[in-house]
Amino acid sequence: MTAGNNMKIDPVKNCPFNRENSPFADVVLSSRARLARNLDGFPFVNRASLSDCREVASLVKHICDDIQEKEDLEWVNLDELDNLTTELFVERHLVSSTLAHASHPRAIAIGPELSRSVMINEEDHIRIQSLRPGLQLEEARKDVDTLDLRIEEIIAYAFDEDLGFLTACPTNVGTGARFSIMLHLPALRIIKDLQLVRNACEGMSLAIRGYQGEGSKAIADLYQVSNQVTLGYTEEQLCSVIANDFLPSVIKWEREGRKTILENQFSKLEDQTHRSLGLLKNARMLKLHEAMQCLGNIRLGVCTGLLENVDLPTINKLFIEIHPSHLRWEFGRDIPDDKLASFRSELIREKLQKC
Amino acid sequence: MTKCDLCTNPAEFHDVQITNGVHKTTNLCRKHAEEAGFNLGKIDVSIVLEMDSLKMKESPVALTCPDCNYTIAQYKETSLLGCPTCYKTFANQLKHIISNVQDAHIHHIGRAPAESKSINRHLEVRRLLKQLDQAVNHEKYEQAADIRDKIRELHDCGEQHED
Ligand SMILES: [Zn+2]
Ligand SMILES: [Zn+2]
Numbered sequence: 001m002t003a004g005n006n007m008k009i010d011p012v013k014n015c016p017f018n019r020e021n022s023p024f025a026d027v028v029l030s031s032r033a034r035l036a037r038n039l040d041g042f043p044f045v046n047r048a049s050l051s052d053c054r055e056v057a058s059l060v061k062h063i064c065d066d067i068q069e070k071e072d073l074e075w076v077n078l079d080e081l082d083n084l085t086t087e088l089f090v091e092r093h094l095v096s097s098t099l100a101h102a103s104h105p106r107a108i109a110i111g112p113e114l115s116r117s118v119m120i121n122e123e124d125h126i127r128i129q130s131l132r133p134g135l136q137l138e139e140a141r142k143d144v145d146t147l148d149l150r151i152e153e154i155i156a157y158a159f160d161e162d163l164g165f166l167t168a169c170p171t172n173v174g175t176g177a178r179f180s181i182m183l184h185l186p187a188l189r190i191i192k193d194l195q196l197v198r199n200a201c202e203g204m205s206l207a208i209r210g211y212q213g214e215g216s217k218a219i220a221d222l223y224q225v226s227n228q229v230t231l232g233y234t235e236e237q238l239c240s241v242i243a244n245d246f247l248p249s250v251i252k253w254e255r256e257g258r259k260t261i262l263e264n265q266f267s268k269l270e271d272q273t274h275r276s277l278g279l280l281k282n283a284r285m286l287k288l289h290e291a292m293q294c295l296g297n298i299r300l301g302v303c304t305g306l307l308e309n310v311d312l313p314t315i316n317k318l319f320i321e322i323h324p325s326h327l328r329w330e331f332g333r334d335i336p337d338d339k340l341a342s343f344r345s346e347l348i349r350e351k352l353q354k355c
Numbered sequence: 356m357t358k359c360d361l362c363t364n365p366a367e368f369h370d371v372q373i374t375n376g377v378h379k380t381t382n383l384c385r386k387h388a389e390e391a392g393f394n395l396g397k398i399d400v401s402i403v404l405e406m407d408s409l410k411m412k413e414s415p416v417a418l419t420c421p422d423c424n425y426t427i428a429q430y431k432e433t434s435l436l437g438c439p440t441c442y443k444t445f446a447n448q449l450k451h452i453i454s455n456v457q458d459a460h461i462h463h464i465g466r467a468p469a470e471s472k473s474i475n476r477h478l479e480v481r482r483l484l485k486q487l488d489q490a491v492n493h494e495k496y497e498q499a500a501d502i503r504d505k506i507r508e509l510h511d512c513g514e515q516h517e518d
Contacts, residue, residue, distance in 0.1 A: 164463025232460025
């Protein structure tokens with residue numbers, strides 16, 4: 001309990017989506033960069049003893065203390081963190097669900113606004129992450145790179161001249177870098193052109209997934225696209241494939257799709273937008289999936305100019321804030337599962353008051 | 356028919372290792388068994404099994420990582436390697452796996468880390484301590500004395516730097 005209460009950071013107030021007018025916000029919700037690193041001289045986490053894990057954690061904590069002046073990181077031992085905050089970090093994708101529910105010594109170091117973080121003793125000893133709103137993949141890459149350089153000044157990483165950074169899973173070997181963007185593609189779904197995007201991904205060795213990541217279905221027309229290959233390219237190239245080769249056409253297709261729908265299927269779009277808004281503003285119990293889908297629909301309404309008095313950051317934040325642990329953080333940690341739907345609708349009504 | 360752990364060919368060689376009560380089975384085709392360091396010779400499976408039952412302890416031993424005792428069978432189960440040295444130990448098998456998951460790329464061209472400083476010494480000492488342990492266990496006392504000297508040297512130079 002203690003760590004959660006002593007934390008400087010309020011995960012609800014510190015949200016990178018608070019910013020307005022992020023680049024290409026109509027299609028790109030967020031950009032994320034992640035580096036997987038391991039310390040030289042230690043077994044990987046899945047093979048490490050408890051004392052190895054403890055030693056790795058204490059070395060990395062030592063490093064974080066050392067660079068404290070340059071990188072404001074707050075150290076949190078996950079063993080000491082209360083369940084609610086842990087689950088909240090999972091909903092924020094700051095901590096993986098596997099790491100949250102493991103029992104070995106593990107930690108997270110988080111920066112202000114929760115945009116930068118370091119996971120300790122996940123699949124790899126160190127996972128450096130940065131999340132930024134809108135299309136800022138190159139900036140996110142620089143965030144993790146800066147942090148990576150500071151850490152490597154102090155400690156030796158497991159590295160091989162030929163294979164690059166050595167990771168527990170060969171799918172991450174080389175750069176250890178995973179770059180991803182979260183896209184909102186409602187028009188391409190409506191005009192049934194999503195296959196275009198899938199083909200583009202396949203041609204560029206990119207993976208496309210739903211909102212929750214690995215194996216998840218698309219929800220609210222949100223898609224995550226990331227590099228599948230980590231070896232044989234520079235970090236800049238991997239970033240550039242997504243930001244410069246893949247994304248411009250996808251943004252163009254989605255925007256053209258929205259224009260087509262406005263011109264040819266106006267009544268349908270108008271109906272979908274106001275039907276969803278009506279549900280969000282009037283329902284007294286909203287399930288997560290239903291609320292997400294309706295939020296996705298009104299997001300399209302905002303982007304096509306049908307809805308005013310609600311901005312994109314509000315909707316983007318709601319996608320996150322209506323998850324169970326975020327609701328409990330806001331309304332009380334003891335809320336039982338069957339009451340969540342009521343609190344969810346209450347929060348949404350409040351945020352959409354002006355529309 | 357059992358398939359090879361590393362490809363779709365039928366497995367010709369089978370090995371079961373029991374560590375701490377956990378069975379690890381290895382099934383490999385001839386090519387991959389040879390690559391994995393199984394000493395096949397000309398004997399075929401039935402003879403190996405017979406020798407096993409005669410408790411002659413001549414059965415081939417699967418390649419294990421010297422730093423973490425990992426086997427390729429354990430990799431197959433978890434899709435995770437045991438330690439950085441595993442990449443060297445299983446280099447032959449991993450070549451195919453890496454090329455498969457990395458779109459036929461096998462060389463890193465991204466950033467390389469700069470020479471790091473302070474905690475490196477800590478890791479070096481740690482590695483030497485492990486070697487010292489092994490040397491003592493194998494009663495290689497001369498080697499152990501050498502390692503001890505190296506540790507002392509590292510320790511001294513560390514203290515000078517921190518002054
Ligand atoms: Zn084979
Ligand atoms: Zn190993």
